Amino acid sequence: ESKRMVWSTYSSSVLTDYAKVTRLIEGNEYIFRVRAENKMGTGPPTETHPIIAKTKYDRPGRPDPPDVTRVSKEEMTVVWNPPEYDGGKSITGYILEKKEKRSLRWVPVTKTPIPERRKKVTNLFPGHEYQFRVSAENEVGLGEPSLPSRPVIAKDPIEPPEIELDASMRKLVTVRAGCPIRLFAIVRGRPAPKVTWRRMGVDNVIRKGQVDLVDTMAFCVIPDSTRDDSGKYSLTLVNAAGEKAVFVNVRVLDKPGPPQPPFDISEIDADACTLSWHIPLEDGGSNITNYVVEKCDVSRGDWVTALSSVTKTSCRIGKLIPGEEYMFRVRAENRFGISEPLASGKMIARYPFDVPSEPKNARITKVNKDCIFVAWDKPDSDGGSPITGYLIERKERNSLLWVKANDTAVRSTEYPCVGLIEGLEYTFRIYALNRAGASKPSKPTEFVTARAPVDPPGKPEVIDVTKSTASLVWTRPKHDGGSKLIGYFVEACKLPGDKWERCNTTPYQIPLEEYTVTGLEENAQYQFRAIAKTAVNISRPSEPSDPVTIHPENVPPRIELDLSMQSQLTVKAGTNVRLEANVYGKPMPAITWKKEGEVLKPSEGVKITTQRNLATVELFSVNRKQTGDYTITAENASGSKSATIRLKVLDKPGPPASVKIKHMYADRAMLSWEPPLEDGGSEITNYIVDKRETSRPNWAQVSANVPITSCTVERLIEGHEYQFRICAENKYGVGDPILTEPAVAKNPYDPPGPPAFPKVVDTTRNSISLSWSKPAYDGGSPIIGYLVESKRADTDNWVRCNLPKNLQATQFVVTGL
Structure with a gap:
């Protein structure tokens, strides 16, 4: 206790951060302290402020001074309001006291507390x-008692009417529909005034309700109020001393009326539509807080809430099933309730249009190391709904996945795709979007590598000027950005101005690093610059040329040949040959190349170029037919000049002119041929002879060093068919072969026919003499001998009796029998 200042321990085992202390003495003042404790000991305490132990309820507060409402010479009516503070307990009664003004003693009017707040004294x-x-x-x-009321004399006064409205009556009185309207006021006046309640309107009559007067309180009660009871009410007091009137505004709050038609359905999609309606004519005396929209699938017939917090008179309904028929209804809501519904007609959820067709002509317009510009043309059809944007996708060459290149729809027909990795190849495709969805993708662009942009070309140099033209040359860009260079744009600026005008419309008109600008003003001064264009990118302009004045200069043509071109140019067939000549003159001469008098034109294997003063003819993989004299002619208005370059092409020889099999035998063949008509510009050193059996695909070499135009091929197999080929060779190579017709390996004659039947001329004990006549056909070759055979009559085995070469006569004696 604070008076004793002696501490006593209430508890030493509290485990929470709060505790309830009991057994205190009401009215005593206490101080509490708390200490924390651990295994090392007890810490320092924390103290509370002094606090008195008492209950949490008090006696009531002091009421406001009472009012004296009715006064007469013997009695008065006193009224009062409850105190603002009831001490935490309900007021059980009041004690009213009185005293005369000059007296100091208060006399109780009520001996015991009364519950009423009105007393007639x-x-x-x-x-x-x-x-x-x-x-x-x-x-x-x-x-505590209230302050004294105002002094009042006990008499019957004459007072004009007075009306005291409650604070709640002075403002707008709001009542919810169905609840009673209670209007009241304190009225005064002597004599008692006549009280009249009216509703301001057509006839100023309250058609329902009760009107009453209790002491000084005038009441008007209207049970079961409706919105029609809203309006302005008047209270009028009349007595002999005068007249008094007050007005009270009443608003009855109710749920709103239904939304008003038309109930429109628009912007119908496959899964959504837009609804719109008008606000209700009657808002129920309270602002419309929201609308509740319901939908009904006609095939099912049940209503479900689609949206319950629509704040406007329109909304978008989604999650419809494509092709289904729907109805909708809407209700208005304020804080007092929901109105009756307004229903729509039926609709079918489907788009009135299709998705667009695919975009056209997707292409790359500009390339950088981390950004590629993609452009395209609009689709042929928007599907019946305006195009709302485009979606771009990209894909790496080694990937199967397409990735979105833009997060939001692109409204234009060009888009820079960023975030690329330098060196990788990309392709792009585009989707068109409308309200129905996305189109099919466009045809993908060609793959393009993300690389640095194209460098500008070199500074243009003016090499020739006429009265209206200027001929320019420049160097290629050092870096083409990884894409093929397709041409150039040339721009001219007339000095002293600074406006650059393009001299050509497309880069394909200037594929090389040279161009003649026409249509220039004579004696005017110009500067020129070039811009490189690749298949996917365009460079910055080059450095401007030096200023040049446009006026003609006349210098006759002059041709200078390099020392290597002045003597005969000898090359091997198959090599590339470059014929060069430096041509000078003003204006720049027109250059013509001729071969053996015929004009030489660019073709496959022939490239003719002129760069600045250097005129060239490039011959690719030359052959013997391109041997000859090449003449260059330079011509301008001041004259003409020609020069000749002699070219000799050395080549392998052509095939032999002809070949034949001179003799064919059973084991050998004798071949002969004519030398080639074309020796390739070098002497024939030898011939190569090959053979093959026609039943086999491979050739076998007979000899690679045949010095003459004939050869005997040996080791043939009799009866087999053979083919032979011969190639000529010089120091530049082996020429094309010539082939013989297939031939069979056999002799040029046949075996002889059989001799006549042998005759027995003589017989001995061990021998027989025979004779015969020569064969009727010797096979085309003289008979060189006969072969005699014998056999026993009882056997089938024939045995030779001689060698053919040893018997040339037509008779023979068989011995050893």
């Missing part, structure tokens, strides 16, 4: 002046 002395005070009482006790 009687037995007063006429002409005396009285004051009143009131005290409130609850379970705790009697509170």
